[in-house]
Amino acid sequence: EDLDLGGHPHYMAKEIQEQPESVERIIRGRLDDRFGVARLDGLNLTPRELRGFARVKILGCGSAYYVGQIGATMIEELARIPADAEAASEFRYRNPIIEADTLYIAVSQSGETIDTAFAVEEIKRKGGRVVGLVNVVGSTIARACEGGVYLHAGPEIAVASTKALTNMAVGFALIALALGRVRDLSNADGQRIIDAIRALPGQIKSILDFEPEIAEHAKTVAAAKSLFFVGRVRGYPVAREGAQKFKEISYRHAEAYQTSELKHGPLALIDEELPTVAVVPRDELTERNLAAVQQIKARGGAVLAVTHEGVDFGELGVPRIVVPKTEPELDPILLTIPLQLLAYHAALTLGYDIDKPRNLAKSVTVE
Numbered sequence: 421e422d423l424d425l426g427g428h429p430h431y432m433a434k435e436i437q438e439q440p441e442s443v444e445r446i447i448r449g450r451l452d453d454r455f456g457v458a459r460l461d462g463l464n465l466t467p468r469e470l471r472g473f474a475r476v477k478i479l480g481c482g483s484a485y486y487v488g489q490i491g492a493t494m495i496e497e498l499a500r501i502p503a504d505a506e507a508a509s510e511f512r513y514r515n516p517i518i519e520a521d522t523l524y525i526a527v528s529q530s531g532e533t534i535d536t537a538f539a540v541e542e543i544k545r546k547g548g549r550v551v552g553l554v555n556v557v558g559s560t561i562a563r564a565c566e567g568g569v570y571l572h573a574g575p576e577i578a579v580a581s582t583k584a585l586t587n588m589a590v591g592f593a594l595i596a597l598a599l600g601r602v603r604d605l606s607n608a609d610g611q612r613i614i615d616a617i618r619a620l621p622g623q624i625k626s627i628l629d630f631e632p633e634i635a636e637h638a639k640t641v642a643a644a645k646s647l648f649f650v651g652r653v654r655g656y657p658v659a660r661e662g663a664q665k666f667k668e669i670s671y672r673h674a675e676a677y678q679t680s681e682l683k684h685g686p687l688a689l690i691d692e693e694l695p696t697v698a699v700v701p702r703d704e705l706t707e708r709n710l711a712a713v714q715q716i717k718a719r720g721g722a723v724l725a726v727t728h729e730g731v732d733f734g735e736l737g738v739p740r741i742v743v744p745k746t747e748p749e750l751d752p753i754l755l756t757i758p759l760q761l762l763a764y765h766a767a768l769t770l771g772y773d774i775d776k777p778r779n780l781a782k783s784v785t786v787e
């Protein structure tokens with residue numbers, strides 16, 4: 421693969437634009453229309469073994485951890501298995517209980533993050549079953565795991581991860597399908613998700629076409645010293661990742677919160693100086709999300725919504741980034757994309773070193 425910038429001003433810009441093709445690569449050969457299932461031979465797990473897991477625990481660091489949270493929600497929704505994500509950097513320090521009927525998933529772009537690698541060792545030492553969701557083939561974590569799903573995102577150079585994260589989220593959708601179809605997920609529902617996965621590259625492309633508009637929004641938010649990113653349930657890890665990206669490259673304080681928790685404390689901070697980026701998908705929580713947006717606006721706070729067509733903001737006067745709708749379980753994959761562009765253009769406006777932000781490394785290989 422070509423490692424030069426190919427006409428893009430930064431690697432981050434290049435990697436954002438590569439996403440339609442990199443998503444094509446992770447799904448290629450893995451969608452089985454006959455049975456509405458994902459074929460993940462690399463997991464090295466038989467259908468019987470897949471059926472035997474009672475829980476899923478996802479481990480990763482930084483953005484990989486936040487995407488792990490997106491993945492946990494997908495697995496719970498599609499496979500109805502209790503699933504959660506945890507920061508790998510904390511895991512082995514709390515003497516974790518390793519269970520034989522838990523499927524552990526280590527998620528890492530580089531496959532070299534030491535905190536994640538140590539979590540894998542801890543799981544193996546105590547007899548747990550761990551698979552990887554890793555980009556770099558043959559990396560430390562990929563080799564340490566007993567099986568896995570390679571992301572096939574291609575080389576990622578920018579410290580702020582974009583295309584690898586999107587492929588992680590798609591990879592979790594594939595794993596959720598595989599786990600769901602040996603349980604209660606119907607053939608028809610499996611096919612519904614497969615069709616939606618196939619449509620993702622085209623939908624991502626249509627989001628990227630809105631880059632000039634998102635760049636305008638970025639100029640506005642870059643002017644704030646501090647901002648909130650809020651979402652709930654499926655939207656909450658989207659907000660966390662959005663805030664993370666913003667912090668990493670624009671050096672602005674960005675705090676992620678569950679929209680539902682705003683009223684339990686941080687609403688006190690809202691004023692004209694503190695804008696909020698609100699994730700408001702068209703789903704069963706839209707009305708509740710809109711009520712929270714209304715509360716923010718009533719306190720003088722500016723809101724930028726990342727939302728879907730058909731969400732009625734009425735008289736709230738909220739600027740919007742409209743993302744194409746997919747199946748509800750997969751919405752987080754697409755809702756995350758404009759937040760990459762928002763962070764990128766904010767950093768560009770502020771004139772920072774986008775590909776190599778201060779104090780950060782692409783992969784942290786020491787504790």
Ligand code: G6P
Pocket residue numbers: 481482483484527528529530531532533536579580581780781782783784
């Ligand atoms: C570093 C990077 C983050 C990244 C994290 C995990 O802290 O600065 O952007 O999300 O490592 O990296 P990995 O290679 O394990 O996905």
